[in-house]
Amino acid sequence: xxxxxxxxxxxxxxxxxxxxxxxxxxxxxxxxxxxxxxxxxxxxxxxxxxxxxxxxxxxxxxxxxxxxxxxxxxxxxxxxxxxxxxxxxxxxxxxxxxxxxxxxxxxxxxxxxxxxxxxxxxxxxxxxxxxxxxxxxxxxxxxxxxxxxxxxxxxxxxxxxxxxxxxxxxx
Amino acid sequence: xxxxxxxxxxxxxxxxxxxxxxxxxxxxxxxxxxxxxxxxxxxxxxxxxxxxxxxxxxxxxxxxxxxxxxxxxxxxxxxxxxxxxxxxxxxxxxxxxxxxxxxxxxxxxxxxxxxxxxxxxxxxxxxxxxxxxxxxxxxxxxxxxxxxxxxxxxxxxxxxxxxxxxxxxxxxxxxxxxxxxxxxxxxxxxxxxxxxxxxxxxxxxxxx
Numbered sequence: 001x002x003x004x005x006x007x008x009x010x011x012x013x014x015x016x017x018x019x020x021x022x023x024x025x026x027x028x029x030x031x032x033x034x035x036x037x038x039x040x041x042x043x044x045x046x047x048x049x050x051x052x053x054x055x056x057x058x059x060x061x062x063x064x065x066x067x068x069x070x071x072x073x074x075x076x077x078x079x080x081x082x083x084x085x086x087x088x089x090x091x092x093x094x095x096x097x098x099x100x101x102x103x104x105x106x107x108x109x110x111x112x113x114x115x116x117x118x119x120x121x122x123x124x125x126x127x128x129x130x131x132x133x134x135x136x137x138x139x140x141x142x143x144x145x146x147x148x149x150x151x152x153x154x155x156x157x158x159x160x161x162x163x164x165x166x167x168x169x170x171x
Numbered sequence: 172x173x174x175x176x177x178x179x180x181x182x183x184x185x186x187x188x189x190x191x192x193x194x195x196x197x198x199x200x201x202x203x204x205x206x207x208x209x210x211x212x213x214x215x216x217x218x219x220x221x222x223x224x225x226x227x228x229x230x231x232x233x234x235x236x237x238x239x240x241x242x243x244x245x246x247x248x249x250x251x252x253x254x255x256x257x258x259x260x261x262x263x264x265x266x267x268x269x270x271x272x273x274x275x276x277x278x279x280x281x282x283x284x285x286x287x288x289x290x291x292x293x294x295x296x297x298x299x300x301x302x303x304x305x306x307x308x309x310x311x312x313x314x315x316x317x318x319x320x321x322x323x324x325x326x327x328x329x330x331x332x333x334x335x336x337x338x339x340x341x342x343x344x345x346x347x348x349x350x351x352x353x354x355x356x357x358x359x360x361x362x363x364x365x366x367x368x369x370x371x372x373x374x375x376x377x378x379x
Contacts, residue, residue: 009221016214017206034213038220045224047321047370060321062200067319067365101205104195123193124200127365131315135365151192158195160188 008045015058019065022124025108026069026117028076033069040068066117066125070135073117077137107157111150118143119150287356287374288336288343294356295379297330297345305333306361307342316363320370322346329354333361336371343372352378 012019020037027033044064108116118136121127122143129147133140155161199205287294307313314324330345340361348355353375360369 008225009218012217012221013214015203016209016217018203020209020213021206022200030210034210034216037213038217041217041221042224044321045221047368047373049373058203063318063365064321071367099205100195101199101202104199105205105207108196108199119196120200123196128311130311131365134312134315151189154192154195155185155188158192160191161185 008048011057011061012041015061018058019061021105022062022065022120023069025105026066026113026120027072028113032072032076036068036072037065039072040065043068063125066121066127067135070117070121070132073113074136103158104154107154108150110157111153115146115150115153118146119154122147123151286372287376288334288341288358288372291376294343294345294376295354297332297343298354298378300330300332302328302331302344303333304328304331304344305342306340307331307344307359307363312364315365316359316368319363319365319368320357320359334358339371341369341371348375350375354378 019040020033023033023037023040024030027036040061044061108120111119118132121132121135122129127135129140129143132143136143304313307316313328317324317326326346328344328346331342333340333342335341336358341358342361342363343356343358346355346357354377356372356374356376357370358372360367360371363369
């Protein structure tokens, strides 16, 4: 992979939709997502020669993208938290067939970026709370809190909760 | 806000709902087919950056306007410094007492060098010693570093020792290589983690 000048670019094109999705969900805005994706791909390109094929290339790339996004969030902690506006990110195709993934992604994008990034890293990419706390430079309790809030809000948005839903959400 | 004190869901319905959310998220993480299209400008930009990287380290990348501004300022500054240094060199025949300053190579992004910071026999000698991870002695930190390098946390480290690399504290690690009879030698910065590995050396040596 590392020796072929074009192989890595092809690899990016093969996975770019899911990679951008991860970047977009884990970033504050579209510009940050594009920056993080570019940083991640350059980093992956440089370390490709040492990549061992004991894990899927896609998983390896996904983690590098999420790492890059968390790194940017850590460095830009002072920015105010905002949830995404309705039309800021067009998700999926607008046909009558709206599958679960698209509904979940839409619900995710309505969360504050800190909660999105935490829950993506933990529940989607399998990072431990300890790892995320270290990468973001925040207490483990804060990571747990962000994940809990994100899950509770998602459960509500996806209508998995019954009338008692309000007891799980924000205090 | 993020104080870590969350009301724990207690009813089976709540727990089931949260479990379903976690399953949905795990599914979303692997469901590439449902991923939306990427803006063409983003794809083009990353593709161009990768091509520039393949051509060589000195090619600039298409970045955000603030980087372009920094690059512009740096370029103008370098030109001014060059003009001043040139004028001084013409005015004084003897070589100036200051150093030549940064070279183009040293101020551009480059691939990790393949030069070992230790003689090869000393490196392979680490195979017969207990690994000394130095700043990466904490298994979780080491696992995070390995993850950033593209390895699983369970990858066996065949040898390790802390060292100084161009004045920077670093850690040398020996890992199994894909090539038979070879060992992969990696040198990373002391704060190597999943987000930033600080890979300094990446090369193969022959097993004794």
